[in-house]
Amino acid sequence: MTRNQSNPAAVNDHGTDDQLAISTDDLRKEYGGTIAVDGLDLTVDRGTIYGFLGPNGAGKSTTIRMLTALLPPSSGTGRVAGAPITDREALIDHIGYLPESPPIHDEFTAREQLEYHGGLREMKPTEIESRIETLLDRFELAEDADDRIVTYSKGMRQKTGLIQAIMHQPDVVFLDEPTSGLDPRAARTVRETITDLAANDTTVFLSTHILPVVEELATEVGILYDGQLVTEGAPTELKERLEAGEESSLEDVFLEVTTDEQYAAEDSEDE
Secondary structure, three states, X not given: OOHHHHOHHHOOOOOOHHHEEEEEEEEEEEEOOEEEEEEEEEEEEOOOEEEEEOOOOOOXXXXXXXXXXXXXOOEEEEEEOOEEOOOHHHHHHHEEEEOOOOOOOOOOEHHHHHHXXXXXXXXXXXXXXXXXXXXXXXXXXXXXXXXXXXXXOHHHHHHHHHHHHHOOOOOEXXXXXXXXXXXXXXXXXXXXXXXXXXXXXXXXXXXXXXXXXXXXXXXXXXXXXXXXXXXXXXXXXXXXXXXXXXXXXXXXXXXXXXXXXXXXXXXXXXX
């Protein structure tokens, strides 16, 4: 029995395929004899802020790398914005991705980096300039935009990477620890930006260990443990399922479903 099967209420009906930003069917990744992602079934509606949680080693980064066509699955299928995750050329125009370490060039200035990225995405020069100026102002990076990235703090590099991920207005944005290294003001700007993206029908796939951020922003949450999706639902629904004697938090839910003891007890009851 998989952990998905042990909790049938964990998987929601999201409607028809044309409403979906992300869908996977029995997605699996194996390295040698180690299973990193085990039979993952995901359905995420367009315009959703999907909080993707799990302890270190649960398979979150592997999942994101498969969904962004950076890593081929061992088996199973998936689509993002209608494009197969095995076809990076078809997928690339529809997605933005901010990994934990942003892919930026130290020898460039932020402006040069963003102009370069806009060119790769085949944006029009006027659109590149307009988007860069708007986003540099929003993230309070305009005054430093012509300094070399090698001189930037971690927070400034993070801002540059986030602007790069969203400047071409993708259908789906994958964000891995987007507030890492940011001061409170910048972190708030990131949270507001995520909300604005979803309001404009952009899907945000948000992976972070900062659970209060997910509790504040996410319309739906999925928790991965040992390569399997162990629970899924709106934050309020997940907290109601916990059946705790006092008011629960998303942290309580996370700790409850990411313990081996729970699944050992469930398996014992099923025997």
